[in-house]
Amino acid sequence: xxxxxxxxxxxxHEEHIVSPMVYLAIGGTLLxxxxxxxxxxxxxxxxxxxxxxxxxxxxxKMTLVVLFFMHVKxxxxxxxxxxxxxxxxxxxxxxxxxxxxxxxxxxxx
Amino acid sequence: MDSHxxxxxxxxxxxxxxxxxxxxxxxxxxxxxxxxTATFGMWLFLLTxxxxxxxxxxxxxxxxxxxxxxxxAGSHSLHLWAGTLNTTLxxxxxxxxxxxxxxxxxxMRKALVGWCIATLILGCGxxxxxxxxxxxxxxxxxxxxxxxxxxxxxxxxxxxxDDKLQPDMAEKTVVYFSLYFAMTGMHALHMVIGVSxxxxxxxxxxxxxxxxxxxxxxxxxxLYWHFVDIVWIFLFPLLYLISRHQ
Numbered sequence: 412x413x414x415x416x417x418x419x420x421x422x423x424h425e426e427h428i429v430s431p432m433v434y435l436a437i438g439g440t441l442l443x444x445x446x447x448x449x450x451x452x453x454x455x456x457x458x459x460x461x462x463x464x465x466x467x468x469x470x471x472k473m474t475l476v477v478l479f480f481m482h483v484k485x486x487x488x489x490x491x492x493x494x495x496x497x498x499x500x501x502x503x504x505x506x507x508x509x510x511x512x513x514x515x516x517x518x519x520x
Numbered sequence: 521m522d523s524h525x526x527x528x529x530x531x532x533x534x535x536x537x538x539x540x541x542x543x544x545x546x547x548x549x550x551x552x553x554x555x556x557t558a559t560f561g562m563w564l565f566l567l568t569x570x571x572x573x574x575x576x577x578x579x580x581x582x583x584x585x586x587x588x589x590x591x592x593a594g595s596h597s598l599h600l601w602a603g604t605l606n607t608t609l610x611x612x613x614x615x616x617x618x619x620x621x622x623x624x625x626x627x628m629r630k631a632l633v634g635w636c637i638a639t640l641i642l643g644c645g646x647x648x649x650x651x652x653x654x655x656x657x658x659x660x661x662x663x664x665x666x667x668x669x670x671x672x673x674x675x676x677x678x679x680x681x682d683d684k685l686q687p688d689m690a691e692k693t694v695v696y697f698s699l700y701f702a703m704t705g706m707h708a709l710h711m712v713i714g715v716s717x718x719x720x721x722x723x724x725x726x727x728x729x730x731x732x733x734x735x736x737x738x739x740x741x742x743l744y745w746h747f748v749d750i751v752w753i754f755l756f757p758l759l760y761l762i763s764r765h766q
Contacts, residue, residue: 438615480618490559
């Protein structure tokens with residue numbers, strides 16, 4: 412039988428102080444991506460590529476904010492799981508709704 | 521000894537038996553545990569917010585497919601420079617907020633207050649640009665329910681002379697502007713709440729409340745602020761960018 416855990420034993424996650432240089436680098440990267448997405452919107456790309464590029468850049472920017480500014484990269488497994496579960500639920504919401512709409516054959520949905 | 525006396529004695533002498541920071545609640549074992557619990561709760565709240573804004577994004581995507589020409593023309597009427605400026609302001613404010621959390625962690629009171637004030641100014645700057653845009657849309661008769669008129673979309677504009685919609689499609693621009701005001705309005709409401717909370721943080725932070733190990737309030741406000749930034753990171757391309765060249 413395992414020894415019962417003593418109160419002093421660290422069961423929590425060690426807090427990590429992120430360096431200001433990391434914040435500066437991420438902030439700069441986000442501004443560069445903002446410039447790229449505005450620039451890309453001014454170029455006439457074939458098909459729906461304009462929308463794809465703009466939303467892909469938005470997803471990259473969101474990932475950077477969540478991982479570094481919101482500290483998820485340095486967080487406990489509980490926090491990581493919570494965030495992942497939230498985004499999964501969001502993707503289910505979008506995918507299920509869109510699947511329903513594009514697969515309706517009747518009329519002009 | 522009645523219960524009242526016991527309670528009074530415990531309140532007086534209770535802390536003599538164990539020492540802990542004044543901000544540590546008794547049902548937590550340590551400051552770290554309290555902080556992680558607060559962060560977990562904050563993330564659960566943000567998940568409900570993701571679903572809330574997710575519903576709006578979903579509605580936008582479906583109606584954009586449905587009334588595509590109206591949504592393209594509506595998007596063309598927005599100022600790209602204003603959206604770009606607001607994105608820049610919010611990203612810089614996210615950086616200053618991250619620095620405020622860092623100042624709280626490293627227990628630098630003046631730096632904390634300074635970074636929070638910078639965030640506050642950038643947030644107010646965002647709201648000013650948004651107010652300018654909304655005023656412009658009022659002047660152009662683009663506010664559904666108050667002074668909406670689809671007339672401007674029948675004959676094309678200076679920048680987009682090809683935006684000549686059929687009368688029935690021109691009327692559907694009201695759907696674009698309804699969603700535009702619902703989404704930017706809800707986002708701006710979150711900004712106003714954020715700016716109000718930030719003012720409280722600055723006043724308490726000036727008194728030294730968050731630079732003695734009590735990081736959780738600053739950190740969780742930071743999470744809220746970054747979340748509002750992320751919502752805008754998606755609103756910007758959806759409303760301003762993806763229809764530029766259609």
